[in-house]
Amino acid sequence: MTPDLLEQGAERVAAHEALVAARGRHTESGGREAGFGRPVEAGQVDVVHGRILYLDDVSVSFDGFKAINKLSLDIAPGELRCIIGPNGAGKTTMMDIITGKTRPDEGKVFFGSTIDLLRYREAEIAGLGIGRKFQKPTVFEQLTVFENLELALKTHKGVRASMFFRLDSAQSDRLAEVLHTIHLAAQVTQSAGTLSHGQKQWLEIGMLLMQDPKLLLLDEPVAGMTDEETARTAELFLSLKGRHSLMVVEHDMSFIRTISDIVTVLCDGAVLAQGTLDQVQADERVIEVYLGR
Amino acid sequence: MTTDSNLSPLRLPRPAPLLSRGGWAAFLAALVAVCAAAPLLNLVVPEGQLLHLSDYAVALLGKIMCYAIVALAMDLIWGYTGILSLGHGLFFALGGYVMGMYLMRQIGRDGNYKSDLPDFMVFLDWKTLPWHWALSDSFAATLILIVLVPGLVAAVFGFFAFRSRIKGVYFSIITQAMTFAAMLLFFRNETGFGGNNGFTDFKRILGQPIATPGMRMTLFVLTGLTLLGFYLMARWLIRSKFGRVLQAIRDAESRVMFSGYNPLPYKLTIWTLSAVMCGVAGALYVPQVGIINPSEMSTAASIEMAVWAAVGGRATLVGPVLGAFLVNGAKSWLTVTAPEFWLYFLGALFIAVTLFLPDGVVGLVKRFRKGDASVEEKTS
Numbered sequence: 001m002t003p004d005l006l007e008q009g010a011e012r013v014a015a016h017e018a019l020v021a022a023r024g025r026h027t028e029s030g031g032r033e034a035g036f037g038r039p040v041e042a043g044q045v046d047v048v049h050g051r052i053l054y055l056d057d058v059s060v061s062f063d064g065f066k067a068i069n070k071l072s073l074d075i076a077p078g079e080l081r082c083i084i085g086p087n088g089a090g091k092t093t094m095m096d097i098i099t100g101k102t103r104p105d106e107g108k109v110f111f112g113s114t115i116d117l118l119r120y121r122e123a124e125i126a127g128l129g130i131g132r133k134f135q136k137p138t139v140f141e142q143l144t145v146f147e148n149l150e151l152a153l154k155t156h157k158g159v160r161a162s163m164f165f166r167l168d169s170a171q172s173d174r175l176a177e178v179l180h181t182i183h184l185a186a187q188v189t190q191s192a193g194t195l196s197h198g199q200k201q202w203l204e205i206g207m208l209l210m211q212d213p214k215l216l217l218l219d220e221p222v223a224g225m226t227d228e229e230t231a232r233t234a235e236l237f238l239s240l241k242g243r244h245s246l247m248v249v250e251h252d253m254s255f256i257r258t259i260s261d262i263v264t265v266l267c268d269g270a271v272l273a274q275g276t277l278d279q280v281q282a283d284e285r286v287i288e289v290y291l292g293r
Numbered sequence: 294m295t296t297d298s299n300l301s302p303l304r305l306p307r308p309a310p311l312l313s314r315g316g317w318a319a320f321l322a323a324l325v326a327v328c329a330a331a332p333l334l335n336l337v338v339p340e341g342q343l344l345h346l347s348d349y350a351v352a353l354l355g356k357i358m359c360y361a362i363v364a365l366a367m368d369l370i371w372g373y374t375g376i377l378s379l380g381h382g383l384f385f386a387l388g389g390y391v392m393g394m395y396l397m398r399q400i401g402r403d404g405n406y407k408s409d410l411p412d413f414m415v416f417l418d419w420k421t422l423p424w425h426w427a428l429s430d431s432f433a434a435t436l437i438l439i440v441l442v443p444g445l446v447a448a449v450f451g452f453f454a455f456r457s458r459i460k461g462v463y464f465s466i467i468t469q470a471m472t473f474a475a476m477l478l479f480f481r482n483e484t485g486f487g488g489n490n491g492f493t494d495f496k497r498i499l500g501q502p503i504a505t506p507g508m509r510m511t512l513f514v515l516t517g518l519t520l521l522g523f524y525l526m527a528r529w530l531i532r533s534k535f536g537r538v539l540q541a542i543r544d545a546e547s548r549v550m551f552s553g554y555n556p557l558p559y560k561l562t563i564w565t566l567s568a569v570m571c572g573v574a575g576a577l578y579v580p581q582v583g584i585i586n587p588s589e590m591s592t593a594a595s596i597e598m599a600v601w602a603a604v605g606g607r608a609t610l611v612g613p614v615l616g617a618f619l620v621n622g623a624k625s626w627l628t629v630t631a632p633e634f635w636l637y638f639l640g641a642l643f644i645a646v647t648l649f650l651p652d653g654v655v656g657l658v659k660r661f662r663k664g665d666a667s668v669e670e671k672t673s
Contacts, residue, residue, distance in 0.1 A: 099551060126553035138548040140541045142608075146306050147537050157554045159562050165534040166308070176303045185303050204548075211552060 491586025
């Protein structure tokens with residue numbers, strides 16, 4: 001027991017007492033007291049409180065530069081949230097934190113109400129149901145389109161399971177379905193390295209779909225796509241909305257206009273504004289950061 | 294999800310067979326060559342006849358087959374997983390030393406000093422066997438240790454290296470340093486491995502004299518069967534999803550992690566397996582060449598192993614086996630005809646392969662075939 005631990009304990013007691021005093025107020029969970037009659041299942045995402053992703057006061061700095069500065073953000077199940085912001089606003093760093101690639105200096109990151117993402121590593125987080133598409137399309141170039149999708153398939157991912165893995169018919173159907181969705185059925189035996197940039201983006205999205213994640217983080221998914229491909233992507237995302245939660249980082253405003261309900265504007269590692277696209281575009285602070293200071 | 298109401302029937306690729314029909318034919322041919330043709334031509338066909346396979350050739354081919362196993366192991370870890378190890382000489386030597394210890398004990402009292410202890414221990418005035426020689430009398434224990442010692446060293450080293458996410462050239466340098474450190478350790482007389490002379494002068498194995506044509510052939514056939522067995526095993530691994538995960542780790546490790554795979558057990562499995570293969574190769578090598586000393590752990594030895602794989606063609610299983618035969622064939626020929634040029638040749642070969650043949654000999658063959666095919670397409 002060190003003095004600062006004692007102090008922290010005292011702080012927690014004080015916080016708890018304050019909470020008890022405030023009890024009875026109407027909350028999102030219907031004023032219900034937490035902890036009664038609702039067993040928590042390990043590894044299961046608990047969205048009873050209406051939030052699938054919850055970031056609270058997250059900060060991270062690299063060599064003194066605050067990439068994320070007291071960022072708080074939450075996403076509802078089934079929501080399609082667009083994130084915009086100037087370069088260096090911390091959009092990619094935020095995704096790094098959620099997926100376990102970067103550890104924040106402080107703050108909380110929860111998946112549902114019970115899963116503390118800061119306790120897990122990248123692969124475990126992916127297994128919990130968070131899929132991520134990188135800014136630069138990242139596919140396995142030496143493998144075929146089919147093999148890329150097969151690797152991403154949601155199944156046991158241990159060494160032994162992989163050695164004896166065989167695609168069953170339900171999985172084959174799922175794979176064929178995804179191949180059609182991403183319009184790569186004709187390229188199924190082609191190696192991924194030979195695809196065009198837009199097709200690689202699609203393949204990576206297809207790999208996310210194979211993982212069947214609850215939450216998809218998509219970093220600039222339509223960069224390098226033709227207008228037609230962009231339109232198809234928008235259509236795909238809108239069809240995913242509701243069953244999956246999506247967080248889309250994009251610079252393409254017309255694409256965002258097509259798909260967005262709520263847009264969050266990040267700037268200097270914190271939320272600057274939030275609302276519909278029209279609302280945030282009318283916001284003076286947003287105009288300021290986008291049009292230069 | 295946009296599901297088209299009329300999904301056109303899509304044929305998904307089926308899993309590749311273990312070996313193609315041609316592959317099985319070649320495999321069986323190799324099996325016959327090793328198990329029937331070689332013994333027949335060496336032992337039955339009398340010396341002086343055109344078809345007679347000389348003892349020298351048997352010894353050379355047996356040695357090269359050990360190297361081919363190493364090249365195959367190198368290919369699994371470097372070619373397929375993208376982890377360049379410059380420390381495989383260590384695992385090869387560990388397997389060799391375990392076997393060597395057994396062979397030293399088999400000498401019994403036939404050594405120069407007519408003692409129960411190996412000669413070098415008498416020379417050092419040791420009265421009892423050191424503790425790490427305790428199991429060296431038992432052949433069964435030796436067989437187990439041949440797998441266990443390199444496997445354990447690799448597993449412990451690999452666990453810490455991969456957990457710390459050491460990659461690329463840093464990993465190569467650390468493996469090199471580890472091998473060098475081990476060589477210095479084995480050079481010392483106090484460690485009880487015969488110092489810089491290592492082990493030699495073997496007399497018998499399993500009570501049978503070791504230097505007879507029959508025993509030489511037995512070891513040769515055993516080596517050939519091991520090589521073919523390892524080849525099949527490697528082929529099975531590579532065409533499983535496990536093998537594709539390895540290649541995925543090589544191409545985009547972060548994507549592998551975000552697809553829900555933890556790369557650590559994958560890397561560790563293939564790394565340890567690769568080390569064990571090297572250990573087995575070393576154990577087969579020692580009774581055939583009759584000596585093991587710390588030079589097997591030298592920097593050059595480990596680099597040569599990488600050269601075999603690179604010359605043959607990385608990420609093709611046949612390539613490195615072929616590479617081991619080509620490079621070592623050239624080596625044994627050149628070191629006889631022009632010994633001073635061998636190292637220049639090796640250096641030039643590595644540079645040439647890196648510059649002009651990134652996919653090795655197998656890549657060259659493929660390129661020619663493809664060239665022919667495209668020419669045919671144009672003309673037809």
